[in-house]
Amino acid sequence: MLKISSAEFLQGVVDLRQLPKNELREIVFIGRSNVGKSSLLNKVCNKKHLATSSSIPGKTREINYYIINNAFYFVDLPGYGYAKVPEQMRAGWKKLIEDFLKRGNPVALAMQLIDSRQEPTPLDLMMMDWLEYYEVPYMLVLTKADKIPISKLKKQIEIYQEQFQTQITDGCCRGIVPFSIISGEGRNELLKHIETHLTATPNKRKAAV
Ligand SMILES: Nc1nc2c(ncn2[C@@H]2O[C@H](COP(=O)(O)OP(=O)(O)O)[C@@H](O)[C@H]2O)c(=O)[nH]1
Ligand SMILES: [Mg+2]
Numbered sequence: 001m002l003k004i005s006s007a008e009f010l011q012g013v014v015d016l017r018q019l020p021k022n023e024l025r026e027i028v029f030i031g032r033s034n035v036g037k038s039s040l041l042n043k044v045c046n047k048k049h050l051a052t053s054s055s056i057p058g059k060t061r062e063i064n065y066y067i068i069n070n071a072f073y074f075v076d077l078p079g080y081g082y083a084k085v086p087e088q089m090r091a092g093w094k095k096l097i098e099d100f101l102k103r104g105n106p107v108a109l110a111m112q113l114i115d116s117r118q119e120p121t122p123l124d125l126m127m128m129d130w131l132e133y134y135e136v137p138y139m140l141v142l143t144k145a146d147k148i149p150i151s152k153l154k155k156q157i158e159i160y161q162e163q164f165q166t167q168i169t170d171g172c173c174r175g176i177v178p179f180s181i182i183s184g185e186g187r188n189e190l191l192k193h194i195e196t197h198l199t200a201t202p203n204k205r206k207a208a209v
Contacts, residue, residue: 012062031113033079
């Protein structure tokens, strides 16, 4: 299984012209503010303060690049769905994310994070539509799995499997993984998928428009 031997913050990007020149493959993390994205990144890398777990939701407006094993990137996309963000910023966020996905890009795998206790929000669904449209393979990661009883978690996974059956069988969804920073559940499975997708030949992508 993939072992993470080094993980370092590389740079924050607010404009796609600032993307790292060194084109390595990317594992991209997506989700609404407070879903547990920074916590998951820290857990996966076994590094407590790699990504700052911010107490001010929606504060991060940057695409954060981390270099892993000096070989590939973890990319932390800005969290969305924070109510107090002005409309203008929201439009800016949409454009940044869509331009990011449009690059004819080196994304090997995306992790779409959703709180295991909740249904996907309209923005989560929009993100998944974009991932499908740009043919980016992705995992659905159900975060904070320790916060609900196992029976409820199982039920929740079934509901997701049903809701996204088409994406799983005919689309780009590669699976649904419950995750917890408390129990460590899901970490090995994510690492396995990351390894598989890093070594897989890149998907043929739609040409950037
Ligand atoms: N119990 C529990 N709490 C979590 C888990 N993941 C994140 N949290 C908490 O959820 C809050 C938001 O997490 P954070 O990583 O900052 O979310 P982000 O905004 O998506 O980066 C923090 O208080 C975390 O401690 C988890 O797996 N289990
Ligand atoms: Mg965060």
